[in-house]
Amino acid sequence: MDFFMKYLLTILIFFPTASIFLLLPINKKNESLLRNLSTFLSLVEFIISYYLFVYFKPDTYKFQFVEKFNWIPSFGASYFLGIDGVSLFLILLTTLLTFVSLLSSYRYIKEHVKEFVILMLLLETFMLGTFAALDILLFYLFWEFMLIPMYFIIGMWGTGRRIYSAVKFVLYTLAGSLIMLFGLIYIFIMHYNQTGNFTFNLLRLYHTNIPAGLQILLFIALFLGFAVKVPIFPFHTWLPDAHTEAPTAGSVILAGVLLKFGVYGFFRFAIPLLPTAALILAPFVIVIGVVGILYGAFVSIVQRDLKRLVAFSSVSHMGFIMLGLFALSAISVNGAVIQLLNHGIDTGALFLFVGMIYERMHTRQIKDLGGIAKKAPILTTLFLISVLASVGLPGLNGFIGEFLILIGSFRYYPVLTIIAASGIIFAAVYLLWMFQRVMFDESATSPHSSEHHAEIFEDMNLREIVTVLPLIILMFLMGFYPAPFLDRIGPTVLHFISMINHHKIVYNAIKIKAGLSNA
């Protein structure tokens, strides 16, 4: 038990990789065993991650479950892991959504099942590693490795223009990441120049002194890497393609976890490493965040492809999160972190339902869908709950995050917050309108294409209910009783804010001094 607790993070990260060796000897024809075993293993992985939650001490901002070993001493690279209140929940989200995705793929993934489940488990390792790494070299490796399994998942099991979408996704992110890498290495070298030590240790790099002008340039470099992942308008155009063409599991992981890395990157790297630049540039980031909220919502309203609509809604939702994070108030950052989780849960669930509808109707065109509510009451009810969570209906999780973001940001950016808040109107428009057309109205087009399918539309089976049930439960839990989440996120966020405020004071003092000397 001691060993288990001491190396919990390592065990967690590499358990999926290790479990691949269990799957390798299985004959690739034995698809049901492959599916069941991989799903079971991902459930075990989720249970392991639950131990993090149980043993996580909620009253401190300090990193917990820390593991540190020398890796490449001459470069100062180390195997350095640890989590705080923010990465804790992102890790739990990752393990949960991987389980959910594997469970959701029983019907959709029919070919190369073995390759698929192996890639999913491999992806899980890389995602978890990225969230737990506190060494920037280690972080970067995990970060880039993530692209490989995702590339294959979209490219091999996707639909339509899947190769185009997969390549676009990889090139887009890679371009951003390389610029980000340049920025990170530059900071690494500056730290060496100041201290004479090579280190990739993030916590030490936090103390690098970087002049404000240079900080801005470096921030822009890091910004490009993270902004593509978020994605922030106008770096978002890979997302509708990748989401739409990816298989359901791929969309769930993309929306649920991969998009989180952008925001996580800002929270863990860009802002604490370059606080002065973050303070100076925050208003600009917020402006494009708010533009993204409205832009994503507007474009969602006129989408004709169901999945593309949900994809664009992510652009809008992520805009809210960027607003909350860069408003840099304790309330809004708490809201941003909560909303990060909410978005993973709600949008993940929406993609699951879109997948179920697609599997039955073989179309995602909204005009060809309709009349499902009559045939499938369970699907209708659970889908509606997810839609309402995404709309931000109070009592469900989306509301808490949005409300905290807006009420926290209002103090510093009243006008932009009001503009952002109008997004809640448009969210209701595109989601409820979509729901009505897909579930209630009879389809507008030819009877033989869709109504034929609607006639035999079967309701959710037990496996599908089990797939979405954890997400539905979380929607209610986080809506009615968010305390277990907020209590653990709170200290981390408070520390983050006090760090920024400290820099604010220093920065203002410098400005005043400069002002005085000029006078």
Place this chain on the structure above:
Amino acid sequence: MDLKTSIAWLIPLFPLAGWLLWGLFGKYFKGLSGYIASAFIGISFILSVILFFIVAYSHGFTDTLYPWVHAGIFKVGVSAVVDRLSVIMLVMVTGVSTLVHIYSIGYMQGDKGFSRYFSFLNLFVFSMIMLVMSNNLLLLYVFWEAVGFCSYILIGFWYEKKSASDAGKKAFIVNRIGDFGFAVGIFLLFFATKTLNYEKIFSMVPAMPVLTVTIIALLLFAGAVGKSAQFPLHVWLPDAMEGPTPVSALIHAATMVTAGVYMIARFHVLFSYSPTASEVVLIVGTFTAFFAAFIALTQYDIKRIVAYSTVSQLGYMFMAVGIGSYTAGIFHLISHAIFKGLLFLTAGSVMHGLSGELDLRKMGGLYSKMKITAITFIVGGLALSGIPPFSGFFSKDAILADVYNKGFYFAWAVGEITALMTAFYIFRLIFLAFFAESKVDKNLHVHESPKIMTLPMIIMAFFALTIGFIGIPPFNHSIFYNFLHVDFLNVNNFAPIVNNTPWYFLSLISVAAGLIGIYIAYLLYIRKAVDPEKIKSMFKPIYALSYNKVYIDEIYDFLIVKPLLAFFNFLWKVVDIKVIDGAVNGIAGAFAGFSVKARKIQNGMLMSYILTLSIGAVAILFYYFIR
């Protein structure tokens, strides 16, 4: 937890339990769910009455059930305020709900969504109770939206009908527009006071700058305009009639739509410290009262007539709270809840008897066939027309007298004209439906509704006749006033009384207005002294304006919906696909072109690689030397 707080928290618990029970296990209960749901709400009603007497004979209290959202300085609990205002509302909400639940057992008999219906009806009652009991703005906002959601789902209850699902969606979205203002108001209030707790806010309001108070009050009022269907956000309520009629009685007459009035009464400190905001409330209320009554004059759909009437009557309530007469506003809220709930239930009974017919042109002569429905409907109509001793007389006149005596003569005059129009349109409905010659389809078997429906109607009619007497002696000495004004002692008296016109004189005018309205309807539709068609053609443009609901829906569609959709399409098809993605693909294309050339470098000749490497190495060395 002592006895009174336990009772207070038990009141919402029963409908909450009902929601979960019918929602999850509805199919096992079958027809029983209706009876048990009614019993659950009945228990809540009894508890509300007990709580009412506890509060009436001791004093109000607040209680926190559990801390809810906690982030930074933002701390909000699930907490309740139980004072005289909330217990009155609780008794009304649970009382009307109980009757509507019982009525629904008959009305919804045989519907395949029977349990689903009671599940959402219970969820609505829970949300409404919590809305009334909330002790902070976050909780209020939560249940403010929650009642809106229940309304959405119940309007679209028969979702197979496109008009029903359209109406539900419209209600939700229009309410969201108001709630956007409401939310911004909450942000501003939190920014100004650092709290969302009512008492703390109210204690700070007198010291706040008037401009801030005004802006906050107006933003909160935007939410009320949406929820209480005031102009220009009234458009959802008439369409909401697509839902089952008992839903209209409960949600769209008695409870949810009055939440806006309740909210202003609850925030009377805030509104009374901003005469400007209050004046806006008065103007919007007065205009809406007139405007909606004007539309109701010419409609043929009986439910829509009653719906526009609700919009109009809510306008009266806003007039009252807009001049600081909060007790008068709440009094009319209560009495209207009963007589308008009654009108909807009886309209539902007419529908039930005519197999769903709503068109006045296909009715007539129903009195002899459904006496109970007709008589109870007339009781509701008399109350609505303000004829003594029915409740509407006391409550509406309390408002109009205050409006006059506080010196708002124009608003008063509009109110009197509206009263005349009100009496006309409701008696036009009564005469055409019950007394004019029958135009009912001969094949239709017209029948009176079952007892389970008529009994709640009779009870409501009894209260529509008697509840007004809590308003005597008239005005500021009445039982009701003395009971409730205790909660409104901390107001800023921004609109003092300037006249002392005696109540009987003013009442005489109102009653005369009501009687004239009824008489005109009588002349036109019973005596046929003048052919209504003649009047129609005489005032053709005005008639068309009223009949087409002043074209508001069309105007919104033309000025807002269509241009926005065109703009959004432009954003997607031009900005997103052509400009942004075009640029991205352009860059990618440029790289591809470059790499075709770059491929030549990769020629597989070892020598050229070495050469390139050496040049690179020299360049780097050179750079370091000159640095």
